[in-house]
Amino acid sequence: MYNSEIAKIFHEIALYLEMDNIPFKPQAYEKAAENLEILSEDIAEIYKSGGFEALEKISGIGKSMAEKIEEYLKKGKVKELEILKKKIPVDLEALISVEGIGPRKVKTLYQKLKIKNLSDLEKAARDHKIAPLDGFGEKTEQNILEGIEFLKRDKGRFLLGEIEPVVEEVIGKIKKIKEVKMISPAGSVRRKKETIGDVDILVSIKKTSQPAVAKAMAGKVMDFFVSLPGVVKIWGKGMTKSSVRMAGGFDMDIRVVPEKSFGSALQYFSGSKEHNIILRKIAIDKGLKLSEYGLFKGSKMIAGENEEGIYKKLGLKWIPPELRENSGEIEAALKNKLPKLVEPKDIFGDLHVHSNWNGGEDSMEELAQTAMKMGYEYIGISDHTKFLRIENGLDEKKLHERNKEIDKINSKFKIKNSKFRILKGCEANIMPDGSIDIDNKALSELDYVIAGVHSQLRMTKEEMTNRIIKAMENPHVDIISHPTGRIIKQREEYEFDFDKILEVARETKTVLEINSFPNRLDLKDTNIRKAKKAGVKMIINTDSHTKRTFPLMKYGISQARRGWAEKGDIINCWPVEKMKSFLKKS
DNA sequence: GCCGTTTTCGGCCCGACTGTTTTCAGTCG
Numbered sequence: 001m002y003n004s005e006i007a008k009i010f011h012e013i014a015l016y017l018e019m020d021n022i023p024f025k026p027q028a029y030e031k032a033a034e035n036l037e038i039l040s041e042d043i044a045e046i047y048k049s050g051g052f053e054a055l056e057k058i059s060g061i062g063k064s065m066a067e068k069i070e071e072y073l074k075k076g077k078v079k080e081l082e083i084l085k086k087k088i089p090v091d092l093e094a095l096i097s098v099e100g101i102g103p104r105k106v107k108t109l110y111q112k113l114k115i116k117n118l119s120d121l122e123k124a125a126r127d128h129k130i131a132p133l134d135g136f137g138e139k140t141e142q143n144i145l146e147g148i149e150f151l152k153r154d155k156g157r158f159l160l161g162e163i164e165p166v167v168e169e170v171i172g173k174i175k176k177i178k179e180v181k182m183i184s185p186a187g188s189v190r191r192k193k194e195t196i197g198d199v200d201i202l203v204s205i206k207k208t209s210q211p212a213v214a215k216a217m218a219g220k221v222m223d224f225f226v227s228l229p230g231v232v233k234i235w236g237k238g239m240t241k242s243s244v245r246m247a248g249g250f251d252m253d254i255r256v257v258p259e260k261s262f263g264s265a266l267q268y269f270s271g272s273k274e275h276n277i278i279l280r281k282i283a284i285d286k287g288l289k290l291s292e293y294g295l296f297k298g299s300k301m302i303a304g305e306n307e308e309g310i311y312k313k314l315g316l317k318w319i320p321p322e323l324r325e326n327s328g329e330i331e332a333a334l335k336n337k338l339p340k341l342v343e344p345k346d347i348f349g350d351l352h353v354h355s356n357w358n359g360g361e362d363s364m365e366e367l368a369q370t371a372m373k374m375g376y377e378y379i380g381i382s383d384h385t386k387f388l389r390i391e392n393g394l395d396e397k398k399l400h401e402r403n404k405e406i407d408k409i410n411s412k413f414k415i416k417n418s419k420f421r422i423l424k425g426c427e428a429n430i431m432p433d434g435s436i437d438i439d440n441k442a443l444s445e446l447d448y449v450i451a452g453v454h455s456q457l458r459m460t461k462e463e464m465t466n467r468i469i470k471a472m473e474n475p476h477v478d479i480i481s482h483p484t485g486r487i488i489k490q491r492e493e494y495e496f497d498f499d500k501i502l503e504v505a506r507e508t509k510t511v512l513e514i515n516s517f518p519n520r521l522d523l524k525d526t527n528i529r530k531a532k533k534a535g536v537k538m539i540i541n542t543d544s545h546t547k548r549t550f551p552l553m554k555y556g557i558s559q560a561r562r563g564w565a566e567k568g569d570i571i572n573c574w575p576v577e578k579m580k581s582f583l584k585k586s
Numbered sequence: 587g588c589c590g591t592t593t594t595c596g597g598c599c600c601g602a603c604t605g606t607t608t609t610c611a612g613t614c615g
Contacts, residue, residue, distance in 0.1 A: 024598055026587095100604085103613095139605060243603095268615090284599080
């Protein structure tokens, strides 16, 4: 896809222009880059069918940028960027990823010290060559070294699943301070992004007419925050904002805001930046001004205590944080057409659970007991099949035995007058040729069949696409587990044609899994949205090998929400009979 | 550089903090 390549080029041009302090042009390039990223059609196709004029019609693209796109499509490069790069030949993307370093500092560092990349930067900082430069200093030099360390470890982003439990604990503790009125996470934690750069927490303190008292209360919160267990470094501590590094290696910021501005601050710090820019523009169009302090008409504050009020005054329905990425949610809110997103209470059960029959931790009965306690109506046991020897995969005979055991447990439930049921499933392996590693007769004894790719992940795009298609065409296969195969921060998704998979999934009524494991979250949000649009049904599963990971379901749910999924899109939000009849493909 | 029933010229989102300064540039969200 050329879109993201060209977006990257425009992004880089923007950075170079910022280096020279050129006003407004950088934003224009950033804007264009962003529009290209979210454009669903292929830019090369647009050019092929509509020519230069079609390029100019794309929002944010004018004559000059259309020329650059044309140039790139024809020659594979953009001369203007080549010239800029020649002037300051540095690894811009890497250098600005260091906290506190921006394009202007990159320029100075190159001109004074010939720093081109991260290792140059690290060496210069270690040799104390940076502190003497104009505009730099001891502190900056130290921050650079720490910033580089941070980057080296985990590329500076953390899984939501690692971060959120810590955030919840911290919030729980701060909540207990009696001066605290409201508290909420903000930023990407609140939007439930799959990875988190740093954490923002927002606090309001109880109303008082005396500024000195307010100050003392804020001070108390700040003192408490920076002395929390788990804080390893204090970056800064003030009356309105403090910032710390946690033992987990990530940073956490807290802000104290007045009660009357809590909603506007929450809105503002929840982002995304792109979402907020549009909101501010809407405010301006209405003759208003929106900031973290409130929504103002002249000097009069007309909203700010809560988010709903702000959105309402701007003519919008309140938008769930998971949607705030400027990817159509504002338009939808204007037309009152926001989706009714799936919620934890909508989930009836989990169909991707491994028992001790295939090397999992817990017996089927224990798993069922835990699921019942969570309020589920059913649980599906989907043990691995024989190809996965390392996971103790079951062969036809073992699978049959296991099924009989499930019948036994289910009849016990019946005696106890419980509605709860264990469903018989498996997670079969999709072989490189697309066949399933266990025979159809064994599969036909099951309530449902999950199939997944677990081996030989490196194939050509065509081979992998055909492999998965063939599996979906098996009349017994109901669900494809972790369909893209990615592991966040470890492994890219495999090469395959997702659009084609969607087509066949719809035709064969195959369900695609949203795997809830924090390092999988597969499908990812953009895939989910595509699937929904294509009319393909999905299921949110945990892929648990122990009852302890049942609660991870919430990450799958938030991922589904980020993908605009509603109850109707997710089959484990349906009553069990409806779900079962949908699964029976043949 | 882009955009436009307020405009083909004059606007582009806003504010705070840090580290460097001694009034502010750069970065960040």
